[in-house]
Amino acid sequence: MPSIRRPVVASQFYEGDAEALRAQLTSCFLHKLGPQKLPTVNKTTCPREIVGLICPHAGYMYSGPVAATAFYHLAQDGKPDTVVLLGPNHTGYGSALSIMREGAWQTPLGKVEIDTALADDILHETKYLDIDELAHRFEHSLEVQLPFLQFLYGDSFKIVPICYQMQDYDSAVEIGRALTEALDAANTVVIASSDMTHYESAKSAAAKDHAALKAVTALDAKAFFDVVEAENITACGYAPITSLITYAVGVCAKAELLSYHNSGDITGDPSSVVGYAAVSFKKIV
Numbered sequence: 001m002p003s004i005r006r007p008v009v010a011s012q013f014y015e016g017d018a019e020a021l022r023a024q025l026t027s028c029f030l031h032k033l034g035p036q037k038l039p040t041v042n043k044t045t046c047p048r049e050i051v052g053l054i055c056p057h058a059g060y061m062y063s064g065p066v067a068a069t070a071f072y073h074l075a076q077d078g079k080p081d082t083v084v085l086l087g088p089n090h091t092g093y094g095s096a097l098s099i100m101r102e103g104a105w106q107t108p109l110g111k112v113e114i115d116t117a118l119a120d121d122i123l124h125e126t127k128y129l130d131i132d133e134l135a136h137r138f139e140h141s142l143e144v145q146l147p148f149l150q151f152l153y154g155d156s157f158k159i160v161p162i163c164y165q166m167q168d169y170d171s172a173v174e175i176g177r178a179l180t181e182a183l184d185a186a187n188t189v190v191i192a193s194s195d196m197t198h199y200e201s202a203k204s205a206a207a208k209d210h211a212a213l214k215a216v217t218a219l220d221a222k223a224f225f226d227v228v229e230a231e232n233i234t235a236c237g238y239a240p241i242t243s244l245i246t247y248a249v250g251v252c253a254k255a256e257l258l259s260y261h262n263s264g265d266i267t268g269d270p271s272s273v274v275g276y277a278a279v280s281f282k283k284i285v
Contacts, residue, residue: 003103003133009140010108013059014147018108024060025151029072033261034065039075041152050077051253052190052244052281054216055148057087057141057237062263063195063276069259070278071148080189082115082158083149084122084179086240087141087193089165094135096166097128097175105143105159109150115158118182122160125178128171135163141193141237167239169225176221176246185251185283192244194237196275202264208233209260209275216279217255221245235275248281255281 015021029038053070056063074080089098101119104111123129136142142161149157162175179190196212197205208231215224221242228238235241248255258280262273 004111005100005103005105005136007107007143008138009143013140013144016108021108021147022151024064025147028060028064028068031065031068033265034068035072039072039152041075042078047285048078048080048186049282049285050074050189050280051185051251051283052192052248054192054194054241054244054277054279055145056195056276057144057193058195058263058274058276062266062274066259066261066276066278067148070280071152073258073280074189075152079153080157081187082118082160084160084162084183084188084190085142085145085193086162086164086190086237086243087139088167088237088240089135089139089163090141090236091138092165093138094163094165095130095132097130097171098132098135098163099123099129100133100136100161101131105146105161107143107146107150109147110155112146112150112155113158115160119160121182122178125181126174128174129162135165136161139163145191145193164239169222169242172239172242173221173246176243177250179243179247180250190244190247192237192240194235194241196233196235196277198234198236198274199272202262202270202273205262205273205275209277213257213260213277213279216241216245217257219245219249219255244281251283253281253283255279
C-alpha cells in the first residue's frame with residue numbers, strides 16, 4: 001500500500017487544525033506585506049502562463065505574506081494538474097538527491113497524491129535522482145507549500161517532491177534539464193522552495209539578495225549560482241532555484257520578482273533577519 005507522508009511541522013510553521021489553518025492562510029493573503037486580497041482561481045479556458053515560482057518556506061507568521069503573493073498570482077493563472085516541488089534537505093536524512101514516486105502527503109487540509117507517472121518520466125530523464133522516502137520524512141521546505149496549494153485547489157492536483165541535500169551546479173542544471181524534457185509546461189508548475197539570506201542585517205541581506213535575484217530575473221543560472229557562492233549568500237535552496245532557472249530557460253519563460261521582504265518587517269528588528277522572495281516564471285506567448 002502506498003505510504004502517506006504525514007505533516008511534521010503542523011502546529012509549528014503553520015496552524016495544526018484545518019479551521020485555524022484556513023484562517024491563517026486568509027490572513028497571509030490579506031496581510032499588508034502580501035497581496036492584500038483573497039485569491040480567486042481563474043477557471044477560464046485560456047492557456048496557463050506560469051511555469052514556475054520561487055516561494056519561501058519559513059513559518060507563516062514570517063514568510064506567509066510573501067508566499068501568499070506568489071500563490072495569488074498562481075490562482076489568477078488557473079489550476080495546474082501537477083506541482084513539482086523542489087526544496088533543500090535541512091535534516092541530513094536520506095539520499096543526496098531524492099524523489100518520491102508514490103503515495104500521498106497529508107496536511108490538516110487533507111491529502112495530496114504523488115503523480116507517479118510524472119515522477120517516473122523525470123526519473124527516465126536523469127540518473128541523478130534516487131527514489132528515497134527518508135529524505136522527505138522530516139523535511140519542512142516542501143511541506144509548507146502544500147497548505148497554500150490546497151487553499152487554492154483542494155485535492156484536485158498532484159505533486160512530485162524532489163529534495164536536494166547535495167547542492168552543486170552540475171546536478172542542479174541536470175535536474176532542470178530533466179524537468180524540461182519530462183514536463184508539459186501547460187499543465188505543470190515547478191516550485192523552488194527557498195528562503196534567502198539568513199541572520200544578517202536587513203541592509204546587508206537586501207543587498208546580497210537583490211544581487212542574486214537580479215541573476216534570477218535575467219534567467220542566468222550560472223550567474224545566480226556564482227553570486228551565491230562569491231557573496232556567501234545563505235539562501236538554503238539555491239540548487240532548487242538553479243534547477244528552476246534552467247527549466248524556465250528550457251521552456252522559454254521570463255521571470256518577474258513579485259515580492260521581497262524579510263523577517264524584520266514582521267518583528268520590527270532589522271539587526272538580524274531572514275530574507276524572503278516570491279518570483280514567477282511565465283511562458284513567453
